[in-house]
Amino acid sequence: xxxxxxxxxxxxxxxxxxxxxxxxxxxxxxxxxxxxxxxxxxxxxxxxxxxxxxxxxxxxxxxxxxxxxxxxxxxxxxxxxxxxxxxxxxxxxxxxxxxxxxxxxxxxxxxxxxxxxxxxxxxxxxxxxxxxxxxxxxxxxxxxxxxxxxxxxxxxxxxxxxxxxxxxxxxxxxxxxxxxxxxxxxxxxxxxxxxxxxxxxxxxxxxxxxxxxxxxxxxxxxxxxxxxxxxxxxxxxxxxxxxxxxxxxxxxxxxxxxxxxxxxxxxxxxxxxxxxxxxxxxxxxxxxxxxxxxxxxxxxxxxxxxxxxxxxxxx
Amino acid sequence: xxxxxxxxxxxxxxxxxxxxxxxxxxxxxxxxxxxxxxxxxxxxxxxxxxxxxxxxxxxxxxxxxxxxxxxxxxxxxxxxxxxxxxxxxxxxxxxxxxxxxxxxxxxxxxxxxxxxxxxxxxxxxxxxxxxxxxxxxxxxxxxxxxxxxxxxxxxxxxxxxxxxxxxxxxxxxxxxxxxxxxxxxxxxxxxxxxxxxxxxxxxxxxxxxxxxxxxxxxxxxxxxxxxxxxxxxxxxxxxxxxxxxxxxxxxxxxxxxxxxxxxxxxxxxxxxxxxxxxxxxxxxxxxxxxxxxxxxxxxxxxxxxxxxxxxxxxxxxxxx
Numbered sequence: 001x002x003x004x005x006x007x008x009x010x011x012x013x014x015x016x017x018x019x020x021x022x023x024x025x026x027x028x029x030x031x032x033x034x035x036x037x038x039x040x041x042x043x044x045x046x047x048x049x050x051x052x053x054x055x056x057x058x059x060x061x062x063x064x065x066x067x068x069x070x071x072x073x074x075x076x077x078x079x080x081x082x083x084x085x086x087x088x089x090x091x092x093x094x095x096x097x098x099x100x101x102x103x104x105x106x107x108x109x110x111x112x113x114x115x116x117x118x119x120x121x122x123x124x125x126x127x128x129x130x131x132x133x134x135x136x137x138x139x140x141x142x143x144x145x146x147x148x149x150x151x152x153x154x155x156x157x158x159x160x161x162x163x164x165x166x167x168x169x170x171x172x173x174x175x176x177x178x179x180x181x182x183x184x185x186x187x188x189x190x191x192x193x194x195x196x197x198x199x200x201x202x203x204x205x206x207x208x209x210x211x212x213x214x215x216x217x218x219x220x221x222x223x224x225x226x227x228x229x230x231x232x233x234x235x236x237x238x239x240x241x242x243x244x245x246x247x248x249x250x251x252x253x254x255x256x257x258x259x260x261x262x263x264x265x266x267x268x269x270x271x272x273x274x275x276x277x278x279x280x281x282x283x284x285x286x287x288x289x290x291x292x293x294x295x296x297x298x299x300x301x302x303x304x305x306x307x308x309x310x311x312x313x314x315x
Numbered sequence: 316x317x318x319x320x321x322x323x324x325x326x327x328x329x330x331x332x333x334x335x336x337x338x339x340x341x342x343x344x345x346x347x348x349x350x351x352x353x354x355x356x357x358x359x360x361x362x363x364x365x366x367x368x369x370x371x372x373x374x375x376x377x378x379x380x381x382x383x384x385x386x387x388x389x390x391x392x393x394x395x396x397x398x399x400x401x402x403x404x405x406x407x408x409x410x411x412x413x414x415x416x417x418x419x420x421x422x423x424x425x426x427x428x429x430x431x432x433x434x435x436x437x438x439x440x441x442x443x444x445x446x447x448x449x450x451x452x453x454x455x456x457x458x459x460x461x462x463x464x465x466x467x468x469x470x471x472x473x474x475x476x477x478x479x480x481x482x483x484x485x486x487x488x489x490x491x492x493x494x495x496x497x498x499x500x501x502x503x504x505x506x507x508x509x510x511x512x513x514x515x516x517x518x519x520x521x522x523x524x525x526x527x528x529x530x531x532x533x534x535x536x537x538x539x540x541x542x543x544x545x546x547x548x549x550x551x552x553x554x555x556x557x558x559x560x561x562x563x564x565x566x567x568x569x570x571x572x573x574x575x576x577x578x579x580x581x582x583x584x585x586x587x588x589x590x591x592x593x594x595x596x597x598x599x600x601x602x603x604x605x606x607x608x609x610x611x612x613x614x615x616x617x618x619x620x621x622x623x624x625x626x627x628x629x630x631x632x633x634x635x
Contacts, residue, residue: 219413220405
């Protein structure tokens with residue numbers, strides 16, 4: 001029944017994907033500017049431009065371009081990047097592990113710090129330690145990523161010289177060195193998510209601790225650690241998972257600027273360049289990639305929800 | 316006479332709120348003998364639930380049980396016990412049945428998981444033995460097909476069924492005392508009767524004592540032999556149940572009885588005039604005097620003595 005539910009959710013995703021693919025196509029065609037002119041420069045001859053337009057299919061009517069585009073995507077061909085002169089799919093695939101490791105490190109950092117801190121804060125409500133935790137989470141939420149990044153680079157990278165401030169080492173080649181390179185970008189990227197998660201965890205835990213079933217559990221003599229870590233936590237995690245799922249997209253978006261700051265050759269940086277170059281096929285590919293990851297995170301949240309809360313029906 | 320099972324002496328539980336001190340329970344005394352059932356009646360806010368929770372020592376800040384209070388249970392003062400010993404009393408020697416069965420079970424664990432957890436907390440049983448015991452208990456409280464139901468989650472049970480599960484949890488360790496805090500308030504009338512019947516049967520069968528907290532005067536004579544009437548954290552009257560209901564002494568008890576709807580008699584209800592006083596600024600003297608038609612100057616000044624009228628009959632009113 002659970003696998004059926006997951007398959008169902010995946011099928012529901014298909015029309016959404018089609019919508020996104022279409023939107024990516026339409027939006028770029030609406031934007032002013034011609035990729036061929038940008039690529040060739042202003043001094044290119046009219047014949048050359050015509051030839052290239054014909055080569056990339058830009059001279060066809062827009063609905064034909066759209067049909068061609070759908071046909072190609074159906075077989076996994078996302079076109080050829082104009083600026084890189086390579087298949088879009090290959091370019092994205094090559095950089096996927098880079099961005100994925102950054103995003104996952106960042107997610108891991110926020111969750112591992114925020115959940116215990118939120119619980120701790122809830123259990124010490126209105127004490128000094130609670131105020132400190134809440135202050136930290138407020139900082140996390142309110143300081144923009146690029147500023148956190150600059151602060152961290154200055155303090156830990158430049159001043160104390162403990163962590164590298166730029167570059168990327170694949171984790172598969174050297175796990176320790178790769179991780180060191182990821183710490184600063186991951187923390188800058190995940191600060192906001194950490195702050196949100198902490199606050200939601202705290203308030204959700206406090207709410208659950210006031211529930212009748214918690215009072216009842218205490219009245220039945222259950223040990224406090226069972227009451228908090230089993231009876232309360234499992235219920236309190238539900239809203240936290242929702243927030244993490246929704247905030248996942250901000251990690252993806254934030255990776256654009258973070259990769260630029262830390263000189264990481266991931267998809268974020270690729271997106272930035274593709275936008276500047278009006279590299280239509282590449283932008284389309286990147287948009288589809290982002291949407292796919294986001295939809296995937298939504299599905300993961302749904303499945304986690306169903307695992308934690310038995311009241312959610314699988315039908 | 317043997318020592319009573321439970322003896323509450325000068326119990327005072329105050330809540331220190333930002334708006335002032337709420338004296339939820341203010342000098343309550345009563346005893347309960349082994350195997351007997353005692354009812355506590357009163358309106359909302361009269362301190363009856365807090366009395367129950369104080370016996371369980373489940374009062375959390377800003378609430379506090381004041382020094383000088385004593386809760387003697389099986390010869391020990393529960394208020395002097397360290398928290399970990401108190402935990403082995405809860406659910407084991409004293410257990411509680413709550414008001415709202417819909418929210419008193421954890422929604423994300425099965426009935427079986429919750430029941431066996433309580434059993435295994437207090438008894439040295441293996442998982443398998445605990446499950447067997449849980450099945451027996453569910454059968455005992457009248458849940459059909461317990462082998463299957465044990466794998467169900469609370470939302471798959473009706474309110475009445477959930478209360479049965481909670482009662483099964485409460486009796487799982489054969490407690491000496493069960494505190495039932497308005498166990499039927501959230502249920503419909505036919506279910507109420509069944510739950511009362513079940514509690515009565517179980518009480519007789521396992522020989523436990525019972526404190527039955529309610530505001531429902533119609534129910535109380537079904538299950539208890541003695542009744543305490545509470546108002547503003549104090550006891551106004553105490554007596555044998557039928558006697559107290561047929562011949563109330565305190566004007567408040569009388570008022571409560573008059574405000575009870577009776578299907579046989581047509582006519583308007585006679586509610587008690589006025590409302591429950593503010594818990595932060597309770598009236599001086601007899602707490603009931605602002606609403607009492609017999610009130611005199613004397614009532615405003617002094618709290619009347621809790622007098623013995625005849626054997627097992629006490630009242631706190633200047634009329635007697």
